Amino acid sequence: MTHKRNLIPAFAIIVVACTILRATFSVAQTVTPTLTIDLLMDAFTAGQFRVITTKPTGDYRYTTNVDGLHLAAASDGVYRLADGQKLFDISSYGSFSADGSNIVVASDGVYRVEDGALLLSVTAQSYFSPNGGYLVAIYDGLYRLSDGQKVLSILDSVVFSSDEAYVAVDLEGVYRLADGQRVFNYGTFSPDGATLAIAQDGMYRLADGQKLLDMTSYGVFSVDGAYLAVAGDAVYRVADGQRLFSIPDGYPNFSNDGVYLGVEGDGIYRLADGQRLFNVSVSSGYPTFSGDGLHVAVMNDAVYRLADGQQVFSMSSYGEFTEDSVYLVVVQDGVYRVADGQKLFDISSFGELNSGVNYLSIDGDLYQLADNQQVEALELVDVAHGVLAVDNLLLVYDPNAQQTQMIVHVPTQASLYAEADTAAEVVGIVTPDTGLLVLNQSADGAWYQVEYAGITGWIAAELVEVVYTPPDGF
Numbered sequence: 001m002t003h004k005r006n007l008i009p010a011f012a013i014i015v016v017a018c019t020i021l022r023a024t025f026s027v028a029q030t031v032t033p034t035l036t037i038d039l040l041m042d043a044f045t046a047g048q049f050r051v052i053t054t055k056p057t058g059d060y061r062y063t064t065n066v067d068g069l070h071l072a073a074a075s076d077g078v079y080r081l082a083d084g085q086k087l088f089d090i091s092s093y094g095s096f097s098a099d100g101s102n103i104v105v106a107s108d109g110v111y112r113v114e115d116g117a118l119l120l121s122v123t124a125q126s127y128f129s130p131n132g133g134y135l136v137a138i139y140d141g142l143y144r145l146s147d148g149q150k151v152l153s154i155l156d157s158v159v160f161s162s163d164e165a166y167v168a169v170d171l172e173g174v175y176r177l178a179d180g181q182r183v184f185n186y187g188t189f190s191p192d193g194a195t196l197a198i199a200q201d202g203m204y205r206l207a208d209g210q211k212l213l214d215m216t217s218y219g220v221f222s223v224d225g226a227y228l229a230v231a232g233d234a235v236y237r238v239a240d241g242q243r244l245f246s247i248p249d250g251y252p253n254f255s256n257d258g259v260y261l262g263v264e265g266d267g268i269y270r271l272a273d274g275q276r277l278f279n280v281s282v283s284s285g286y287p288t289f290s291g292d293g294l295h296v297a298v299m300n301d302a303v304y305r306l307a308d309g310q311q312v313f314s315m316s317s318y319g320e321f322t323e324d325s326v327y328l329v330v331v332q333d334g335v336y337r338v339a340d341g342q343k344l345f346d347i348s349s350f351g352e353l354n355s356g357v358n359y360l361s362i363d364g365d366l367y368q369l370a371d372n373q374q375v376e377a378l379e380l381v382d383v384a385h386g387v388l389a390v391d392n393l394l395l396v397y398d399p400n401a402q403q404t405q406m407i408v409h410v411p412t413q414a415s416l417y418a419e420a421d422t423a424a425e426v427v428g429i430v431t432p433d434t435g436l437l438v439l440n441q442s443a444d445g446a447w448y449q450v451e452y453a454g455i456t457g458w459i460a461a462e463l464v465e466v467v468y469t470p471p472d473g474f
Helices: 003-011
Strands: 062-064 070-073 077-080 086-089 094-096 102-105 109-112 118-121 126-128 134-137 141-144 149-153 158-160 166-169 173-176 181-184 195-198 202-205 211-214 219-221 227-230 234-237 242-246 252-254 260-263 267-270 276-279 287-289 295-298 302-305 311-314 319-321 327-330 334-337 343-349 366-369 407-410 414-417 426-430 434-441 447-452 455-460 465-468
Touching (some): 070 094, 094 126, 219 252, 227 260, 260 287, 260 295, 426 455
Antiparallel strands (some): 070 077, 077 086, 094 102, 102 109, 126 134, 134 141, 158 166, 195 202, 252 260, 287 295, 302 311, 319 327, 327 334, 407 465
16 A cells, blocks of 8 residues: 555655754864765773774665674675674675664675675665565565575565465555465555454455455554544444444544544644544645654644643644654754743754764764765764764764763874884874774973774874864863
């Protein structure tokens, strides 16, 4: 089922990798040009930064696995975060399976993280199923990882049932993965994977194929799977197919708590009795509910309080709430505090932050960039385990960690000396666009002691740019 829903993920790109802050702050900082830094920093809770120097490849893409124990550096290798040890090489960028045990490398195959063993060779663009049991190779097929068998040949995107017993292949149908048999036309799975809604056909029970109700249009399940809203028809109770109340045409969307239903271009309904609480006057007004069930953001219209239907503030685009429901990210506009509608900072377009001193994260904290410049395509890898990285590798740090070391940027190749003297032995060469933590400073301020690629040495201060100076000085 396609319809207008396919538009929403595109708008929501900005919040897939970033959801929001708890408080604003100020940090002493020297403004520098945009940095391209080949390193990853973590251990924020301890107020420290660990530097893992990876091979400079020009392909600055990092990702970490779910347990925060490993890092994949594109076109370089997989590293163990505990000690920075490189485990094995990878030829392109990679993504980990849900349990972190495997990694799929673009145009290459699936590797076991533990020992780097190649489990499956696949040259097509690929990704893991949500539970990690299958690999989806675009325009190729669906592979079962337990034995490497190709279960289906596919040409387009797929959606798995929650138990991964079935898969819906776009434009083709729904297949049973146990035997690869096509059992239904393409449809939408219920959250528990027990039923399937097929547009302009009906709702079916997957276990036995029994049709539970007819559908004249496309349908959307509630988050708990208890209700099915069929556009231009009605809301049904899934358990017994009971028709509860009529709704007009327009894309429906349920609140996470199953209390409300919003219909695009129409209004907000209470599921308990079908009462329409207030209207949505904008024809393109797609409703998005806050996680706490207190507010609804209507696309191209406004944010409303659900308790009384009062408008909190207007919005000119599509908005997405943070997980804690405290803030709203409005595409091509800015970030707002939901309670009072105060705008905190601007967002110029998809994923670009104008201010340069804010970084949105999935754990709800605000991080600061080290350059004050507009940044494109920010990507949070993992904050839950104290790991951050971004696509273009701008230096990112946590202000709450009370960082006490100076951070410098080396824009061009520079020599690393054993002593703070050009006559001393050269112990290393620092590659261009490298970020370093300063361990010490010479008495005259002309040299900085740093660690690079496991080597401790001195670099001339005139060759670096100061990115960050601690509030209390060096």
